[in-house]
Amino acid sequence: MLGGFGNYVFRMTIELVHWLVVEQTFELFNISTDEWSLQRVLVMFMPAIGGLLLIPLWILFPKDLKGGFSSFLVKVNLRGAKLPFRPLFTKGLASAITLGTGGSAGQEGPIAVIGGTIGSQFGKSFRMSNDRIKVLVACGAAAGVAATFNAPIAGVFFATEIVLLSSYGLSSFTSIVIASGMATVVSRALLGDISEIVAPPYVMGSLWELGFYVLLGILIGGLAAGFIDLHYRIKDRIEALKLPPLSKPFLGGLAVGVIGIGLPQVFGNGYEFISEVLVGHHNWYLLGLLVIAKMVATSITLGSGMPGGLFAPCLFLGAVFGGAYGHLLEVLFPASYMSPGAYALVGMGAFLAAATHAPMTAIFMLFEITDSYEVIVPIMLTCVIGTSIARRFKKDSLETFELTRVGIDLEAGKERNIMKAIEVSEVMRYPVETISERMTLGEFARFVEQTSHSNFPLVDDEGELTGIISVQDFMGVVFEKELMDLVVVKELATTDVITVHADESLDDAMRKIGYRNIEQLPVVDRKTHRKIYGIVSRRDMISAYNRALMNSSLGEEKA
Structure with missing residues (x-):
């Protein structure tokens, strides 16, 4: 219920910001995006105004605004799911400013964080265990998404597939289903029984069209992988710019505004335009141009420090690409009576599945939006094929790509990530007790009596590694x-x-030790692989891991 109310308040805040900044400015200067005029140039300043409004929030609450949905996933899956309370308001307001002033982003990521924070605070107030708080966070995220799209089943799969990393447990699943259902009830009571995206009834002309849907899935899989690469390239370029950090949201908003002069469809979450595309409106070349424009606008918006989500841009990109694809098929096969809107609908779900690696969420979302069984087969084909193609080119999704670059693997869990964060150089022992490869067994027997070690690297006359011997071998x-x-x-x-x-990390070292069940590994140089720097043992690695785990746990409790 709280997640449903949170969604309502967030949406009303977005509408309030939009009314204050955009609608009042349009009315004051008589601006219209439907026709060309000198005043239309002023639309470029709308997202820039949003960037200016964000500056005080960045000054006062920089920690709250840093990190997007990916950092939320890290906190949920690796840090005990104990989310701070203040970002519920600060980051929520910042995201509302981004979306209300025309920033190219989505509201689902922020609303999932809002719902998750409510769940975390609820669990913390009753002193629940970390595992139970994690489930409550997933319940809140499911509630937010379900309320946004009036789609309770999609909310359930969003929480289990994306937030909990496909961790399906009966106890958690039951709780998530209840939360998602109640949030939908609250949303329908406050906003009516409608979805953010309105789709006409789905119609497939013939079974032969399934071949075109398979091709659509392949194309969208490649496009999604390309978007992931482009998004982080642009984001890296913006971060590398030697400009004052507080100026980047304003300049990023201005750049998005320049794009919006010619293509105002890129502003905001784009749900109204998506609904038009699903009906079959607009020609293929406009839709094709919007694919590139929306990719760039979204990457600039989020890369410049304007908070928002990637869920809605993925839906937009899939819809416009699928719509353009459908219109081209209509031109090539005029006698087939194909519906471009149907391809836009299926493309919308396929792109979401491919970019987020979450096909079940996309499949059930489209099913609930259309309320049509006929959409199931095409959307299943395109979602699964699109996801497979995207995974082939990009192992990580939009949300996990950045985490992988800094060595965080969500699916590996907290323990393995701790091992990945520690380098061998921090644990290895030196100098190393080595023995000459020319030593006789008798000399070795007398040498072993004077040491407590059990494994000894062998070196030649130049002091380079030639082998290793253990007491067990002797x-x-x-x-x-x-x-x-x-x-x-x-x-x-x-x-x-x-x-x-x-x-190398301790995770890599532990894997190597496991290959042959050995106790120690010589640490060597990368050039010759024979010069010994030190030695690392299984016992040393376990001790280092235990210390790091204790420090991490104490840090979480302190936080």
Whole structure:
């Protein structure tokens, strides 16, 4: 219920900002985006005004505004799901300013965070366990998405597939279903039984069209992978600009406004225009141009520091690309009576699935929006094919790509990410106790008596690694007295040595140790792989992990 109310308040805030900034300005200067005039140039300043309004929030609450939906996923899955209370208002207001003034972004990411924060605060107030709070966060996120689209099933799958990383548990699933259903009830009571996107009844001309839907899935999969790459390239370029950080939201908004002079459809979440495309309006070349324009506008908006989500831009991109594709098919096959709006509808879901790697969410969202069983087969085909193609080119989704670049793997879990964050150089021991490869077994026996170690790297006359021997290797011949002064240790040593580099993570080192169930790894240089820098043992790695885990847990409790 709170998630449903949160969605309502957030949407009303967006409308209030839009009325104050955009509608009042349009009325004052007699601006219209439907016809060309000198006053139309003024639309370029609308998103820029949003950037200016964000500056006080960035000055007062920089920590609240940093990080998008990806940082929310990290907190939920790796940091105990204990979300702070203040960003519920500060980041919510910032996102409303972005969307209300025309920034090219979506409201689903912010509303999922708002609902998740409500769930987290609810769990913390009753001193629930981290696992239970995580489920409550997922309930809040499901509530927000369900209320936005009037689609309770889609809200359930959004929470389980995206927020909980496809973790399906009976107890969590039951709670999420209840939360999603109640949020939809609240939304319908306050806003009516309508969705943000209005779609006409879906119609498929013939079964032969399934082949065109398969091709659409392939094309959209490649397009989604390209969007992921373009989005982060633009974001990196903006971050690299040597400009005052507080000026970037204004300049980013101005750049989006320049695009909007000719293509005002890129402003905001674009739901009204999506509804027009689903009906079959607009020609293919305008829709094709909007694919590029919306990609660039969205990347500039979010990359410049204007908070918002990526859910709505994905729906927009899929709709306009699918609409353009449908119109081209209509030109090529005029006698087939194809519906461009149908391809726009299916393309909308396919792009969302491919970009977020969440096909179930997209499938059920379209089913609920259209309320048509006929859409199931085409949308299943395009979503699954699109997701597979996108995964082939980009292993990560839009939300996890940035995390992977900094070494965070959400699916690996908290423990493995701790191992990935520690380098071998922080744990290895040096100097290393090495022995000459020419040492006899008798000399080795006397050497072992004076040390507590059990594994010893072998080196040649230049001091380079040639093998490794353990006490266990020696035990097989210890009673062969006649061999003690005749055989050298190299005859018993392992010459195919598994090594590790100082800049590798403990996760990599532990994997290598697991290959042969060995206890220690020599740390060598990257150039020759034979110069020894140190040695790292299983015991050292486990101790380092335990210390890091304790520090992490104490940090979470302090937070």
